[in-house]
Amino acid sequence: AQTVTQSQPEMSVQEAETVTLSCTYDTSESDYYLFWYKQPPSRQMILVIRQEAYKQQNATENRFSVNFQKAAKSFSLKISDSQLGDAAMYFCAYRRSNTGNQFYFGTGTSLTVIP
Amino acid sequence: DAGITQSPRHKVTETGTPVTLRCHQTENHRYMYWYRQDPGHGLRLIHYSYGVKDTDKGEVSDGYSVSRSKTEDFLLTLESATSSQTSVYFCAISAGTWNEQFFGPGTRLTVL
Numbered sequence: 001a002q003t004v005t006q007s008q009p010e011m012s013v014q015e016a017e018t019v020t021l022s023c024t025y026d027t028s029e030s031d032y033y034l035f036w037y038k039q040p041p042s043r044q045m046i047l048v049i050r051q052e053a054y055k056q057q058n059a060t061e062n063r064f065s066v067n068f069q070k071a072a073k074s075f076s077l078k079i080s081d082s083q084l085g086d087a088a089m090y091f092c093a094y095r096r097s098n099t100g101n102q103f104y105f106g107t108g109t110s111l112t113v114i115p
Numbered sequence: 116d117a118g119i120t121q122s123p124r125h126k127v128t129e130t131g132t133p134v135t136l137r138c139h140q141t142e143n144h145r146y147m148y149w150y151r152q153d154p155g156h157g158l159r160l161i162h163y164s165y166g167v168k169d170t171d172k173g174e175v176s177d178g179y180s181v182s183r184s185k186t187e188d189f190l191l192t193l194e195s196a197t198s199s200q201t202s203v204y205f206c207a208i209s210a211g212t213w214n215e216q217f218f219g220p221g222t223r224l225t226v227l
Contacts, residue, residue, distance in 0.1 A: 004157075006157075009155075033213055033214075033215075035215060043203065043220065043221045044218070044220060044221075045205065045207075045217075045218035047215055047216075047217070050213055050215060052213070091157055091158065093216075095213075095214070101146050101209040101214045101216075102160065102163065102173075103148075103160070103216055105150075105157040105158040105159075106157055107155060107156060107157040108157050
């Protein structure tokens, strides 16, 4: 089974500041997909950003961006200008490109935003 | 909104009783999944389906069975619930350009 590791169970950030959440993964594949999901207190899982492994350019979605380091098998999420609504659990996920769409999730990082 | 609903949303039951959770989708997606979410474990795959009557086991399938007799419905059954199955259960489908997963609202199950 694939392994996705999020080594920071909890993080906090001041409102309007920048925070980076870490994610590493273990794979022998060369092509795969990586995702970050957000789970606010409502419990709904929301896709934040995605990255395809063969693309060198880091993905960006508004205030959310990733730092994808393929050789290091690292996929960190940067949240800029943090807002109170960013407070949530964040999950990193991995999917192989040539299988039946099975995802592997990390254990999550709980982000607190301090006003 | 991927049109995924789960029922019930909350359930309290007793050890040894059977429990069935239902996932319903409205957009004819082929792949459907059942996960459980527990603190410190993230989301773990229980079973998934790749078509009507086509299912396979995930990482934590012991004690669970599934059925998919129609494209739109994917049922998760706990034949004899145990306290270790107290969890939040999520249904998901694969959709989109990259087959990303979209999730239902979750079911909180408590086994006393």
